[in-house]
Amino acid sequence: MDEFPNKYDPQSIEDHWYEFWLKEKLFTPDPRSKKPPYTVMIPLPNVTGRLTLGHTLNNSIQDILIRYSKLTGHETLWMMGMDHAGIATQVVVEEKLLKEGIKKEDLGRDKFVQEIWRWKEEYATTIRKQLEKMGFALDWSREQFTLSEDYSKKVIKVFVDLYNKGLVYRGEYIINWCPRCLSALSDEQVETEEEPGKLYYIKYPIIGTENFITVATTRPETMLGDTAICVNPKDQRYKKLIGGTVLLPIMKRSIPIICDDYVDPDFGTGALKVTPSHDPFDFTLAKKHDLEFINIMNPDATLNENTKEYNKLNRYAARTKIIATLKKEGSLEKVEDYRLPLAKCERCHTAIEPRISKQWFVRMKALAKPAIEVVKNETVKIYPKRWINLYNHWMENIRDWCISRQLWWGHRIPVYYCSKCCDPKNAETNKSRKNGEIKPLKGMLVSTKRPKKCPDCGSDAMYQDKDVLDTWFSSWIWPFATLGWPNKTKDLKRFYPTQTLVTGWEIIYLWVARMIMAGLEFTGQVPFSNVVFHPLVRDEKGKKMSKSLGNSPDPMDLIAEYGADALRYGLQLITPKEQDVLYSEKSIDVGRKFCNKLWNAARLIWMNHKDDNETPPSQPTIYDAWIISEFNSLIENINKHFANFELNAIARELYDFMWHTFCDWYLEIIKICPSKDTAKYLLKQIIIMLHPYIPFITEEIYHKLNFSKKSILLEDWPKIKAVKIDIANVRTLKRLIEEIRNIRGLFNLDPKEKLSAIINTSEDFSNFLGKNHMVLQGLAGLKDIDYAKKPDQPVASIIIPAVDCYIILANIDIEQERKRLSTEITALSKKIDEIKYRLNNQNYIRKAAPLVKQREQKRFEDFLKKKEGIVKAIEKL
Template sequence: MEMEPTYNPSLFEDKWYRFWIEKGFFHANEKKVLNGERKKFSVVLPPPNVTGVLHVGHALNSTLQDVICRWKRMKGYEVCWIPGTDHAGIATQWVVERELAKEGLTRHDVGREEFLKRVWEWKEQYGNRIINQLKKLGTSCDWERERFTMDEGFSKAVRRAFVTLYKEGLIYRGKRLINWCPRCHTALSDLEVEHEEETGKLWYIRYPLVDGEGYIVVATTRPETLLGDVAVAVNPNDERYKHLVGKKVRLPIVGREIPVIADEYVDPEFGTGAVKITPAHDFNDFEVGNRHGLEPIQIMDDWGRITVPPFKGMDRFEAREAVVALLKDEGLLEKEEVHVHSVGHCYRCKTVVEPYLSDQWFVKTKPLAERAIEAVKSGEIKFIPKQWENTFFDWMYNIRDWCISRQIWWGHRIPAWYCLECGHVNVSEETPKRCENCGSESLKQDEDVLDTWFSSSLWPFGVFGWPEDTDDLKAFYPTDLLVTGFDIIFFWVARMMMMGYHFTGKKPFSDVYVHALVRDEKGQKMSKTRGNVIDPLEMVEKYGADTLRFTLTALAAQGRDIRLSERIIEGYRHFANKVWNVARFVLSTTEGISEIGEVSYSPEDRWILTKLSETIKRVDEELSAYRFNEAAKAIYQFIWNELADWYVEFTKYRLYRGSDEEKRTAAHTLLTVLRDSLKLLHPIMPFITEEIYQKLPNRDAESISISNWPSSECCSFPETAVLVETVKEIIRGIRNVKAELNISPSTEVEVFLKTDNSDLLDVIEKMIPSIKQMARVSKIKKVDEQPSGTISFFLPGIEVYVNVGELIDVGSEIERLSQKLKKIEKEAEKLRRKLSNKNFLERAPKEVVEKNRVELSELEEILKKLESTIEQLKNMA
């Protein structure tokens, strides 16, 4: 079947994706797992936000999952890869509120019911954009099982989880400090707070001692919060302040008397070593206040406005200026300094977040964390790379109760109803008709919704139908692999562990592969502000999905951030071209050659089959260990180097001039190796491999995506393969001699061999046509000693002599190569000096030092060869 002359992915990528979907190749059959017919492999896609559009992080995450899923599918597993989207409470509400604002309306103007109707309409129209974009990448998800975190079944799971935890005493309502966005008017999780370095000020304020013996100076970045101060704290080991502990100071402006306390939390090096304690507006102060039994004083409302005189009604930042002005007037502001510090902002609207004391719903996480910690410690759940366990443990050992309520309308509404008669809280999966305490029908549901992370913590088992005991749950849970980013190890991964063990008694997954961050080629984080964002959809349009996928896989080294640029992606497009061109050659040259009849493998056939076997084994090992880049590298090297650069060239003589048996054997081997190479490449580059596979005369399945993964057990001839490697070195050595002596590559030369290795001679004899063609050799002859006029090079077990005497001016060549030797020696000496310089070794980046070492090693190898050649030329003169 004829192939297009050039690789053009736009002609076939969409076609093959439709084919796979129509044929149902990605749909898992739970019955085959339950009846023992097949082993299962299950994965859940980290659900992207419905507001999302595909960015390069999504592309990396889904590509790596797809590589594993396609590989497992070809290895005979029943693969269930569940896709879906997250309702993304705050983000989605923000988008719809922005649309309302265009009409001059707020959500409060239209009311909750109408607002939610509009959100659902928006979701239906735009919510699947990212799913469709993921399909463009070739993700082989089980789309028939696609879920949404607010679909009917998942909503049931969320209610069951909440009610169960509440009845077990693990969910409670209380007044605690939370991250609060005065603009979005809701609590935020730590992940929804973006910290940015800002240049602000550090104000030094005098707090007069009540006994009249002077004052203590406190440094603060937020002078407006002094209105809620309940103490001044110093470190108990700070000699400067030991005599003041237990005394009282008068709070500036307010006049309230507050104590001086000692607490280890205080850093003696910060500011003056004395800090103000405002428990209602600072997380650390809240903990200090609890330890010392201090009652918090709230001085702001939920819009960020001051609620106490003399600044009542002022915005917090307006009040800051007024407080500073008044302190100056009263002579209580000692000084102010420029100060760079980290300030939290709402990830959606960028408003500065306020620590705020509020009535919220919380999960007691310490009891839930114990089983998850034990699972990682015992190896029941593994992090890859292992170093991410430390991040997990840091969070889990210092875990705080989890605020799960959000003051927005879009999301899972908290299933709690307040009795307006007796005040009892009724928590139920179904809407209660009467108060369970007093029987009153006057019930009002809590206005809040649940944190998005609460519902997504149920994802690994909720997608399979929990709390119902479904066949899917029995067949595919626990899942086998989770691929995710490091930034949500605690917010999502740890919480899935806690909920998975608590509600199912089983781990939610076995392996957690934590992929790195994709940065630009300079190592900077990608951002629209910097203008260095790479749009994966643009790259797919320009270079094809396969090229982008291979690039990301090839760069995905464990524990290292990916440095990506369009230049690198374009480079891997050349690999796709190489695959295409090799396939065109094989299909065009083998067409019409019958495979009927016996085949008799030549040494080069045995060599390529051995190399194929070794590559299959290596790819299996690398993918089993999630070393994606190493798997990609092994496939790349085999196809480009062994298959394209060597074996294709080895076969040309037989294909064009050989006997029928030689042609048949070459064609059979080429087609076999091409087919199995395509299978190795398919998990990474699914489209191009399907397009070529469908044109093969020896395809063994309806689609390469459901074909059997090649076996590394058959067709391996290691002894012959070693001898053919020597033949390759002979060809390469002859080419190098010509290049060194400025002899045209097309000029034919005589070659003489000296060896006692009969097996090697036998292989050389059989490969003489290929050697002659590939090294442009006129005659090959065995000799007992070096003939005159020849340049020699040595390989294990054989000496090779190339006759150059009549092709060069020996004197001129000695002069030319001597000049070249001097030049390279200078370069090498420069590198030697640099690498012996202690300052350079200590200060230069490791990769620069290593690069210099490699360069020196290469130069020294060239010097050895030049010296040898010059010495031989002198003997010829």
């Protein structure tokens, strides 16, 4: 341990310390320990690919909380796991196979799923490696996967339990359908983008007259499935037509004209064509008015046999053909350019096709109610507070959750149908099962185990529902399923409910709200007491980072260049509390410089104080007392910030203290005025406080300095140590040095030139300076100091509270000095007038807090004295 290079090299130490932590089992908690628990559940990364900068930020925050909690005496558990990420993973693997010329249908379900498992193993390894490189204190011994055999059992149990409680039903509904993935998507998996399109005005002849009614639509091809025209009942233009019939062009069907308040008379022509099977709005309208439903599309968004000659055309080709026909018929009134919001599949960006189909749903209203309550009464606290509004808004307007997906990768729905006596096409259970009344369909069984025989007819031809469950249906039970639920395990008892969930606000509905509901429903407890939302990482121009834009740097590249600690620290420094992060690589460089500074401070202490004690000094100097007192305020602030999850503020305070207080002042002072123990003791305290942010370098320094514990992670968080020495004189001295340095700069003096000074001050402070003149001389660059003497030549004057100091300058520019002092007098006079006005105000005297009044009075007196001093100084010039 006698090597201590003057440049910090992260690459040479990081891997070693991670192995050390694992070997010492520092990340694996002991369920038998008596310490209070602190549990954090990682927002499970998807196995779709590598981690991004967003993950880096998210996980760094959790690591900071975990390490801080461990240092403050908690038994910590950071639960590791990954998400099978149904649709996302399936799409990625499908695309990969397509590039090799293989279609998933050619492989078949089982082989394709095997293919995904292979992919999963590969990427899980990559992800693990990345998390290790970042230094995260994850408990690898408890690692989970949402599609593991064990975890899957829990997911299936939840489905069956909810079904038995009447909270799961199969129903017909208009859903978001991706014609490429051939699957239902939840509302949250749909992204909307505004795109240029056209608005087509189509004339529908009114039967029994020569007139037309014109409707405007962005999707003319859906007219083949129209079953009504709808207008607003208050719309004067159409009032007489309500109850009439029109002839649907092309299809030559007659359809009714109805009215409803939902129709916006100002949009298009004010008349709406109603296509119940292919538009969510029209679907609701049709249910209300009991209209006919005509499905005109196949699952892949080609038209079906209900469309005559358009059969098998895809939707866009059909649109072109229909427009041509309408033109020929003279039914197309006009076409306008129009920007329309287009719904797309979040994963493959194909335009969504609304579609009526049979899907499985969870009834949400009853689950939401207690979940709203626990946030309101702060059993679950949300940081920052403003996200509560969003949570409440969604929860109060919650809709049933469509949980079936037409995918191959996922938990297969545990519903079995008898091929003899059950027709699943008719399996509509939402009506019969309302109000918790359970009337299972004939020949259908919902069960955790595959049945051998049909419960109704005894046939052994039972087959399982082809669909799988939404990914979020497995992750909403994450906080307790990972701890052993439904078994009452030691882990569950010890670590559940968890303490803090850290996540991005974009999954507040998808995940956070649902976890709260599941926790309450299945464990009777909230899953966590705190939810900390952190911002999104954007690039320098404010663009969201994404793979497709290619603007997200690979954290691994950054680690290779700057080190993991630099990445972690730099990121924390630029992460605001309530705004998105604008990432710039410069900030990582700031992190690197910070690490290097810390490294060198440790190096200095290693060189000069290696053999000191690591305990507080038994005989502190006044400077020791001063730095300990400064450190006390730091501890106080940081503890406060931790309580509010203000990690950015902590990073800033630590930066400022380590660099600008400890290094710039204290370490410089003790080069001149020697001290024992304090530097080493404080270094230890500082690296303990920095450890949650920059674990590698602090562990390295800890060992280089031979501190006593096996790992810095086993240390205790610093506590405030009362200071018994009056340190006011150190503060004045510091101020004096700053002012003298300022003068040096202003007069462009050679830093090597030693100056002479005359100081007039109190007896106490001159006694202090008498003993401490070396510090003043060293740090301000003085040679002689005269006390209680008046300057007899032009000088540069420094007037601060309780000290008048004159710097003797051989070739002083008198005019420059006069100007400087006059400017200062003007500023002071203005300030003095302001304060004077306030001090004399009756309301101020009556109302202001005593502490404020005291401070203002002091300021007033200081300003007056300073002005007086400067006036005298000008006279002497």
